[in-house]
Amino acid sequence: MSKVHLSAKPTILIIDNSRAVTGALNAIRSATDPLRTQYRFVYVLPAGSTGRAVLEQAGYSIHELPFVEISRRVGDLIRYVPMLLLNGWRLRQLARHEEATLLHLNDFYNLTGYVAQLLSGGRLRVVTHVRFLPQSLPQLLACTWRWLAERFADRVVCVSQAVQAYFSVTAKVQVVFDPIPETERYVVPVVPTPRHPATVELLYLSNYIQGKGQNFALVAFKEAYAQYPNLRLHFAGGDMGMPKNREFRQQLEAQVQAAGLEQIVTFGSFVQDVEAAIKQADIVLNFSESESFSLTCLDALYYGTPLIASNCGGPAELFENERSGLLVPNRDVAAMTAAITTLAVDTEKRRKFAMAGRAFVRQKFSPQSTYLRLGSLYKELVARQ
Template sequence: MAKMYRFIFILPVNSSAISYVQSSGFKVIELPLLELSRRPLQNLIYFPMLIYNSVKLIVIAIKYEVKVIHINDFYNMLGLILHLIFPKIKLITHIRILPNRYPRLLKKFWLWVAENLSNNFICMSYAIKKELSSNTKCEVIYDMPLDNEKYPAPKFLKLNNKSNIDLLYLSNYINGKGQNYAIEAFAKAHRINSTIKLTFVGGDMGLMKNKVYKNSLIELSKRLNIEEYVSFNSFEEDIERLIKNYDIVLNFSESESFSMTCLEALYYGIPLIATDCGGPSELFQHLRSGYLVGNKNIDEMVEGILYLSSSEIIRSEFSINSRKYVRKKFRLSDTILKFKELYAN
């Protein structure tokens, strides 16, 4: 679409996405964007920074003759302010996070403002759309950034006579991402199938609360006497290679609007066990291309781990089915076509 439209990306100062966007040939402008948080000191400067960034955005809109502003996510007030000042600039609000993650009153206010002032409303998944009022006209457009593979598809049958079944949990160490449930479920499953091993891969984002959470996971594995079979690793750059080195991928998050990790596992053909916590249930067919378990339901997690670890044939079938399913349902060409139609209108 770069041949049809000029795109300008407004990103937070020092964002890790800046180099990637620039390398793709797009203009990037950095602003000191700030969100409301649970930290009182940050909230004190939220509104002054909102005013500052709004003025900067107005200057950018005038300089580049902006026609459309596409806001990522519903709590982002910058786009609404610009649209109020310049009503001719069309506003697209793109919801990528489950609204129920926010305090009820704040969520209701943000959604009411976004619904009533946006020209178009987009949801990343049907899980998000279900949380909106029935009168909200929201089009679901899936993200699909995956369109190629660097390495061969996995083969589970006769795979070098492996003695262990390797489980991967790919997620940053954040409370609510479900690693604690994985450890408890793994401990129970390991008593029945001693061939399974579990590896966590992720980062703490430099935050003390995440470091504390990671340490609590390590302590939990020790208390359950499974530390010999559980590893805690840092984030890795080559996600495809990482995922394809494992037999099963776990994702027991408490809340996900979509889950790129789940999509990557399915796309690359590694059997997935995921919680029914929002978006993941839209990504596969239970017992055919993935295994869905109840949110926070450790017994069902144990059943899923034992089921998929019991048979190479089952894992091979899941792998083949998941690769076919996501390539048919989440095509990049479909996503591009929908955005073309959206911008053209």
């Protein structure tokens, strides 16, 4: 008999579609890490996901399935339903092998859990986590996924109230915030401002994906830089191995070159040490067009770097506008420029925002409202078996 069958802890399968290390994958791992004393977690990822190495290094067991997502490509559309059924069957077999009674779908567009639940005769419990802002998705798909989640999931977990507003008012649909980091490696007694004597360093920490707002940030920065030449901007993130994301980054780099700002605006790859990157910046920007929550914003606040974010969903719930950060209208470049210049010239306001943001997120996103709440939800569903 294998070790998995000797474990006294209930086994939960975490099904995640991330083909790279994403905010969604980091968020669920941050929630499961402190719950490992109570539950055994097994992750199920797409075949070839680069997230596998990160999770294995953390000591998790990993399985892979050849997930197919709905896209505009004809081949994906043809394969979607057959692969959904096949992967649902494989997931059911995997749950049986791992003696798991609970499936946690780490976003509501992954429907394999419902197929596995059906094949189990309803014995498998399903938690559906909604990490996209459904209001921003094509509504034919979003409404279908909402109906399936409300009909078949035992619990629907929303990462913010902005997401919850899309669903029916029912006890099945609950808000569970993503956790803040548990520790700081580079602890500072007082938030250091200014962090750079001659420049004001802006950080845009996000994967290069259309809709994540780097294009707005670049235009706003160029306008602010014309007024304040001591500004600097650094973009950091990955392309997730996708050609369209590489093309997006290349477009941004071409705009910088055309403006002659290669020494002023720089580009980096995926950041391993998020805390260090954030603490080296004077201001963090996030001008995404749609965010259900935003771990980047949460991390900036937690680590004590002033934040400017767009009012695009979840970020508005992470801080208090004008007290612990600046919230600007979505896609409003003029407002973004004004916010950048306001914080860039006011070191005292940056200091106050940094300290207020640190205090606010530690109070609002306590263990009781994040991973402990998720653990209670697991306990309730496991007890039903």
